[in-house]
Amino acid sequence: ADRAAAFPPIAHGAMEHAPEINSLLLIDRLEHWDGKSSNGQAWEATGWIGGNINRLWL
Incomplete structure (x- = not known):
C-alpha cells in the first residue's frame, strides 16, 4: 500500500x-x-467553569 x-x-x-x-x-x-440546644449546618465547596485557559473559580 x-x-x-x-x-x-x-x-x-x-x-x-x-x-x-x-x-x-x-x-x-x-x-x-x-x-436539643443547637442546630447547625456546615458547607465547604469549591468549583470552576470554563475552558483550559479561561476559568471562573467560585
Missing part, C-alpha cells in the same frame, strides 16, 4: 474543535446536625 494514499495531507484548520466548556463542583464537607 502507498503511504501517501494512506495518510493524505489535511487542510489547515480541519482538525480544530469548538471550544469546550467544562465544570467542576467539589464538596469537601456537607454536615447537618440537630440537637
